[in-house]
Amino acid sequence: MTEVWAEKRVVIAPDPGTLAESVASRFLTRVRKRVANGRQAHISLTGGSMGGAVLAAAARHPRVHEIDWSLVHFWWSDERFVPRGHADRNDVLARGALLNHIDIPAENIHSAAGSDDGVDLDTAAEQYARELAAFGTPDHPWPTFVVCFLGVGPDAHIASLFPDRPEIQIVDRSVVPVRESPKPPPERVTMTRPVINSSLRVWMVLAGEDKAAALGLALAGASYLSVPAGGAKGRRRTVFFVDRAAAAKVPPELIDQEY
Template sequence: MNPAPEVVVQPDAEATAADAADRLITALAAAQRARGTVSVVLTGGGVGIAMLREVRSSDRRDEVDWAAVEVFWGDERFVPAGDAERNDAQAREALLDALPLDPARVHPMAALDAPEDAGGGDPDLAADAYAKVLSSAAARLGGDTVPAFDVLLAGCGPEGHVLSVFPDSPAVHAGGAGVVGVRDCPKPPPTRVSLTLPAARHAREIWLVATGEGKAEALARAHAGASEVDVPLAGLRGTERTLWLLDRGAAARLSVAD
């Protein structure tokens, strides 16, 4: 059984983003001392991108050797490259463009307008292409078909979705550790590409970063043991650690917030 979540509560969204950024720098630097090249899976969303901006402005930023960091995404909106809706476009603006990253170690998911042989035009092709990227990376980073990511970052929705895995959707029923195309997503844009929950669970550490009272009910249900089919965030557990970084609103229905 993967570890139960550790819960850390900050006063508000700004403090949550700042705390998550500081912890990420610490975690990546420590993993580099232990293993050399390290890997992080990025997320989108308001607080996820705010966290990346906090990393960018941190006076501790250079504690990490960014040239030895492999960057992945947990899910992506299947829209054209450079579209402001894309998680990778938001991440580049918030942080990545300011870092001395090795471009060969930055692994975005295919865009809608990518060449067909690179996964463009169809989310299932994009999913297959990213699965190959992950398999190749696993040979370098440890793992079988999916790397043993050092840190996987995720947000959640008010109904408990994580990545682009929604309650009782085809993606939450997908078997195996892989990548899936998502159609008819209940949250726009409707077409996406996402890691499955089994793929995400290859991460050593999974950090859920969530703020706002709108997330409180789903978090409480997941914490109480809800099925991942009903509340997908309940199935998001790291092999070594699961950390929930919340503000008071998001944690309002958890006993740890009392």
């Protein structure tokens, strides 16, 4: 299959609060359009402060209950291998911010196993890969995400794909275990680059001065091995949604005033 990706663009909001509200509105509009004719929408969520802020803004939005959430499936690009219900888990953040506030079937929320589920880290990754495969397409054993949200760390990591680590190079599996993560907690499961890059839209949401260098490197074409955010690409859209502080090093020609 020929790989064609959209050009990376940057959309700037004045501050983190406005950024979260803007992305949430775009997200709900996109999901509403997708399910309007009875089509399913698979969404990959992320953790972090901005990931939670976007979901919380979506929960407050007046259009949130106009969507048929029974057609939407939520996944996570990575999860921390800690007990279910632990505050470090990305699914706990998402449930509190949005998922507990919408009418969505429990089976549409696809969470990775926790460390208290009686499985080890490798098995947790294998189980999540099998669950993805149950919604696979003719092209690959995982669903095609309408939107894949990603946070970007100051080191330019995405999901739990960290710079200069072996996980960023793996292309023959959909989910892999992560041990001795540079950022705690040390054990995680993460989707791999092929899964992320098969998404229709990759939306990276980041705010703060400490993200400016990572954003600049990602836009400058740095190697994805050392700058994982630079290797995240949606097939239709690749957008960095940022606040002014994070946009300090963005070339003016990459700023999209229309999107």
